Amino acid sequence: MTCTPTTVTFRLLDDVVGWDQDAVADVVGFDDPAGVRLAHAGSSPAGPTRTQLLPWFPDPRLAPGCGPCGWFLLSGERLLRRDTCAGGWRPVWAPYCDPRLLRAPTAVAVRGHRIAVVDSGRVFVWRNEGDHLTAVIALRHATVVALAQDEQLLVAGARSGEIRRYGPDGRLGEVIRPDVCGEIIGVRTGPGRTIWLLTADGDRFNVYRDGVVSSVDELAAALPPSSLSSADEDGFCLREKGPDGDVTSCYDWAGEPRDEPVAASGEFVTEGKFTTHRIDSGISRCRWHRVRVEADVPAGTAVSVAVVVSEDGKFAASDWQTAPAGVTDFLVDQPPGRYLTARVGLSGDSSATPVLHRLRLDFPRSTSADLLPVAFRQDPAADDFTERFLSLFDATTAEIDRVVERYPALLDPAGVPDGALPWLAGLLGLSFEAGWDAPTRRKLIQAAPELYRRRGTPCALKKAIEIVFGVEPVIDELAGDRHWAQVRATATPSSARGLGSVRLFGRSAARLRLGTSTLGGAPLRAFGDPDTDPLTEHAHRFRVLLPAGAADEDAVRRLVVRQAPAHTRGSVRAGGTGFVVGTRSTVGVDTAFVPLPPPVVGGARLNHDGVLRPGPRGARHGVGVGVVSAVGVHTRVS
Known part of the structure; x- marks a missing residue:
């Protein structure tokens, strides 16, 4: 969008590139990322006081x-x-x-x-x-x-x-x-x-x-x-x-109230300044264009900038161009020259200090006046006025260019301020809860493309819970709990409806039916079509399992509602205090690996008062790990 016809460059003065300071008086912070500031009063100018x-x-x-x-x-x-x-x-x-x-x-x-x-x-x-x-x-x-x-x-x-x-x-x-x-x-x-x-x-x-x-x-x-x-x-x-x-x-030091507050003045010196070395443009007879100042100026403080341009580095004291007070952006009104020297002054009321972050020097001069016909630039005085006048519009256009160039940074969740995170999340259709901190919000925004691409899957829900609550959950899809087909360890010819090693359950076992189901052998249900039980049993149902005390169940439940597909229904359950035999348990949620209690059978303590060996009807190999053994049936205490 810029209208300048030629390519311009610039030189920065800051803590990264360097300030090129030469003569320094009562100013500190040239290597500090916070910026250049007035020195503290006393023998410790850089502080702390x-x-x-x-x-x-x-x-x-x-x-x-x-x-x-x-x-x-x-x-x-x-x-x-x-x-x-x-x-x-x-x-x-x-x-x-x-x-x-x-x-x-x-x-x-x-x-x-x-x-x-x-x-x-x-x-x-x-x-x-x-x-x-x-x-x-x-x-x-x-x-x-x-x-x-x-x-x-x-x-x-x-x-x-x-x-x-x-x-x-x-x-x-x-x-x-x-x-x-x-x-x-x-x-x-x-x-x-x-x-x-x-x-x-x-x-x-x-x-x-x-x-x-x-x-x-x-x-x-x-x-x-x-x-x-x-x-x-x-x-x-x-x-x-x-x-x-x-x-x-x-x-006062006796504990009596004082009408006059204790003065906090005298923390900083009231004036300080520094001058730079000759800044080389590398261009003979260079027309320096613009000076921009980035500084924090509290009430009662001021920053003043003066520049001088020379071809050989020599100049008189009257050659300095001083910017008006409070001006942080001005054009260089100096004859052409290869070198520029800057002089910066800081002042305050001793209770506060201005902080200078950066100086930017633009060169060579290039404005939209270069695009005008030669007839508009024949008069030197009119040409100078035209350049300075059009520089106002060029500066505005350059600011627009800068916003356009920085626009991708506004979409970076790691670079925007904390206050802009809700706005950035609104562009992606995300909503935050009040209790979520800024790092959690940034992680959610950064993971939003992946979460949207996999939305409705267990891995996406698991990822969202892990980002927000810092815990890895277990997603249990209840459709796998259907009892219409169950793999058995053994199968005998007498197994009802046996097919190889898989036993199929009939309709009479899915819900109670008059004339076909055994009393107490099937659940009593009064909803749905019984012929569709094989398809609807636990369909579109899932459960989120969390370790005990890992997160707030209500907060997890709200997140699950927002992340789960509309046709599904999820529940949240936190782990209990231990492992229960006969109840579905999840490792890491309901269990803990701890030493076993001392083995005791009746009144006899194993390894002390008794030895397990094969019983009269048991196998001859004794007690085996993973093999069902009943004390007194397959084994006996002697």
């Missing part, structure tokens, strides 16, 4: 407890607990039952109903939120403490770089010496006895998981954050969800 880590590693004087509001605070010699009903903080112990053990507490940790406090070379551990003192550990230079899921206690000491693990009774279990840089100022425990550490190496903070450096994103994915949003020397703030949105509550 202490403010970022507060939700997972709060101030040692603070500890989140049970529920969103269960916070504990050390204030002087007191341990306070947040009381949302009273609107403030209240002492854990009433004045008449205060144990008065704390002298100068420095750190607190809470998990469930257990509390641990570091105080003057000792570590106290209580149960029932302070009602029962369970352990007192003497440990000098203890700084931070954490409680694990298995009632273990982790204590880190100042300058030692060690973590001591104690049992519920206060006995030392092991000493861990993690290979980390800096002083340990925070300890958290995760699932599977995972230990997360926060260290301070000067002004630089590092996060470790089991001794390996980790990022803030990995920390956030493994541990839920608390509601602590900011903290400084004067107090702290908690941001919690309320009925009308987020509510921020601020307190």
